[in-house]
Amino acid sequence: MTKAFHSSGDVIADRRAGYARMLAESGDHAAAADLMGQALDIVPAWAAGWDLLGNYAEKAGDVAGAISAWRHLEALDDAGVFGARLKLAAHGAGAASDGTALSYVEALFDQYAPQFEQSLVDRLGYRVPQMLDDLVNEEMARLGIDRFARALDLGCGTGLMGRQLRDKVAFLEGIDVSAAMIAETTRTGIYDSLHKAELVATLAARRSDADLVTAADVFIYCGALPPVLAALVPALQPGGLLAFSLEAHDGPEPLFLRPSLRYAHGIEATRDALVVAGLEILRFETAVLRQDRGAPIVGMLIVARRPLIELVAANEGQGGVAA
Numbered sequence: 001m002t003k004a005f006h007s008s009g010d011v012i013a014d015r016r017a018g019y020a021r022m023l024a025e026s027g028d029h030a031a032a033a034d035l036m037g038q039a040l041d042i043v044p045a046w047a048a049g050w051d052l053l054g055n056y057a058e059k060a061g062d063v064a065g066a067i068s069a070w071r072h073l074e075a076l077d078d079a080g081v082f083g084a085r086l087k088l089a090a091h092g093a094g095a096a097s098d099g100t101a102l103s104y105v106e107a108l109f110d111q112y113a114p115q116f117e118q119s120l121v122d123r124l125g126y127r128v129p130q131m132l133d134d135l136v137n138e139e140m141a142r143l144g145i146d147r148f149a150r151a152l153d154l155g156c157g158t159g160l161m162g163r164q165l166r167d168k169v170a171f172l173e174g175i176d177v178s179a180a181m182i183a184e185t186t187r188t189g190i191y192d193s194l195h196k197a198e199l200v201a202t203l204a205a206r207r208s209d210a211d212l213v214t215a216a217d218v219f220i221y222c223g224a225l226p227p228v229l230a231a232l233v234p235a236l237q238p239g240g241l242l243a244f245s246l247e248a249h250d251g252p253e254p255l256f257l258r259p260s261l262r263y264a265h266g267i268e269a270t271r272d273a274l275v276v277a278g279l280e281i282l283r284f285e286t287a288v289l290r291q292d293r294g295a296p297i298v299g300m301l302i303v304a305r306r307p308l309i310e311l312v313a314a315n316e317g318q319g320g321v322a323a
Contacts, residue, residue, distance in 0.1 A: 006046075006047075006048035008039065008042075008043040008046040008048075008049055009043065009046075010042055010043050012039075012042060013039040013040075013042040013043045013046065013049070014039075016035050016036070016038050016039040016042075017035075017036060017039045017049060017052065019035055020032040020033075020035040020036040020039065020052065020056065021052070023035060024056055024059070029056045029057075029059040029060035030056075030060040030062070032056040032060075033053055033056035033057045033060055033062065033065065036049065036052050036053040036056055037053060040053060044072075045076060046076075047073055047076040047077045047082060048082070050069050050070070050072045050073040050076065051069075051070075051073055051082045051084075053065075053069040054066045054067075054069035054070045054073060054084075054087065057069055058091075063091060066087075066091070067088060067091055067093045070084045070087045070088050070093075071084075071088070071093075074088065079103045080101055080102075080103040080104055081103045081104060081107045082104065082107075083101055083104035083108075083261055085097070085101065086101050086104060086257065086261045087261065089257050090257045090258060090259050090260075090261060091259070096223065096257045097223065099200070099222065099223050099224070099227065100177075100198070100199070100200070100221055100222045100223060101221075102177065102198055104261075105177055105178075105221050106177045106178055106179075108178075109157070109176070109177070109178035109180065109181050110178050110179060110180040110181075111180075113158065113178060113180035113181045113183070113184050114180075114184070116157060116158050116181070116184070124290045124291050124292065125290055125291050126160075126217075126289070126290045127289075127290075128216045128217055128245045128289050128290070128299075128301070129160045129161040129163070129164050129216050130164060131245075131287060131301055132161070132164070132214065132216055132243045132244070132245060132301055132303075133161075133164035133165070135243060135283045135285070135301060135303045136165075136212070136214075136241065136243050136303060137168075138283075139241065139282050139283065139303050140168070147168050147169070147170065148165075148168060148169045148170065148211045148212040148241075149169075149170050149171065149211055150169070150170065150171045150173070150209055150210050150211060150212075151165055151169040151171070151172050151173065151210060151211070151212040151213070151214065152173050152175065152210040152212070152213045152214070152235065153165065153172065153173065153174045153175070153191070153213075153214050153215075154175055154199055154203075154213065154214065154215040154218050154244075155175070155176055155177075155199065155215055155216070155217070155218030155221075156174030156175060156176045156181070156182075156185060156191065156194070157176060157178075157181050157185070158181060158184045158185050158188070159174070159184075159185045159188050159190040159191070160216065161214050161216045162174055162185070162188075162190040162191055163190060165212070165214065166190055169212065171192050171193070172190070172191050172192050172193075173191060173192065173193040173194075173195070173210075174190075174191040174193070174194045174195070175194075175195050175196075175197050175199065175202055176194075176195075176196060176197075177196065177197070177198055177199070178196070179196050182194050182195075182196050199218070199222065199228070199231075200222070200227060200228060200231045201231075203228075203231035203232050203234075203235045204231040204234075206234075206235040207235075208234055208235060208236060208237050208238070208240075209235070209237065210235055210236055210237060210240055211236070211237045211239070211240040211241070212240060212241050212242075212243070213232060213235065213236060213240070213241070213242045213243075213244075214242075214243045214244065215242075215243075215244035215245070216244070216245055217245050217289065218244065219244060219245075219246055219263075219265075220245075220246060220247050220262040220263050220264075220265075221262060221263070222263070223255065223263055224254065224255065225246075225254070225255070225265060225269075225270060225273045226273050226276065226277065229273060229274070229277035229279070230277065232277075233277050233278055233279065233306055236306040237306070238306055238307065238308050238309070239305065239306065239307075239308045240305065240306050241282070241303060241304070241305050242279065242302075242303070242304045242305070242306070243301075243302070243303045244302055245289060245299050245300065245301055245302070246264075246265045246270060246299055246300045246302070247262055247263070247264040247265065247289065247297055247298070247299045247300075248264060248265060248266075248267055248270075248286060248298050248299050248300050249264040249265070249266060249267075250266075250267065251266060252266065252268075253266055253269070254266050254269035254273075255269070260292060265300070267286070267300065270300060270302070271284065274302070274304050278306070278307070279304040279305065279306060279307075280304060280305045280306075280307055281302070281303075281304050282303045282304060282305055283301070283302065283303040284300065284301075284302050285300070285301045285302075286298055286299070286300055286301075287299065287301055
């Protein structure tokens with residue numbers, strides 16, 4: 001992520017950074033990186049400047065230069081807003097955290113909110129909410145479900161998933177980590193309730209009151225899937241449905257961090273995680289989720305159900321010792 005331009009506090013450095021940005025926009029990323037380096041000679045404690053330098057160097061093919069810039073950035077950005085640790089991990093120069101890089105994701109989507117739908121739908125061919133909704137509709141017909149009483153849309157964004165759900169849900173609740181996304185969505189009137197909150201902590205604090213939970217391209221920012229499912233399953237009513245998407249990879253690893261700073265999950269590892277979490281897999285399909293840098297991104301579309309009657313250990317609840 002490159003956040004909206006932040007002033008360095010120095011007029012000359014800002015001017016050089018502005019010229020660097022124009023060079024980058026024209027495609028000359030090497031020259032942009034060089035000029036950005038000159039700006040940082042003047043203001044070496046400018047975190048946003050190191051973020052720009054790292055991104056320009058990466059696009060110029062200078063991975064070593066990008067890593068050096070991100071190491072400077074990591075030292076300056078205590079809150080992790082610029083995602084330096086993720087960028088280093090994605091390039092093999094550090095370890096990614098197990099969970100969501102919360103400050104980075106919040107800042108990313110706060111910045112992205114005003115042009116979110118135009119960028120994602122119009123430019124990248126994003127259709128995950130529609131594809132997930134089609135699967136949910138098919139399962140509703142198969143299971144004889146006419147309507148959901150309470151649905152929880154995780155990472156609701158600007159309401160792309162909520163629009164698909166609205167007509168079949170009595171009470172629709174949206175949760176997102178980004179205040180700017182919540183502000184955009186509030187104007188639409190799609191949701192009955194909206195909350196700015198971190199996903200896993202919010203789920204862990206809920207009772208089992210939802211008969212549908214959706215997460216369209218949300219868990220790709222959350223890292224390992226098992227902790228998310230461990231918090232999510234208890235929030236579902238018995239018989240409740242979970243519909244979500246993931247970016248996919250065919251390797252043996254449960255997940256890895258892509259240069260896009262989104263996680264790709266292993267197909268078989270995802271199946272295993274669903275079973276271990278106690279969910280019944282109803283639909284498990286692969287599809288192209290979007291375009292990214294001119295290439296199709298293949299992912300998984302999944303609908304699972306919390307069983308109506310959950311299995312317990314054979315001796316659970318039995319007292320005494322056999323003679």
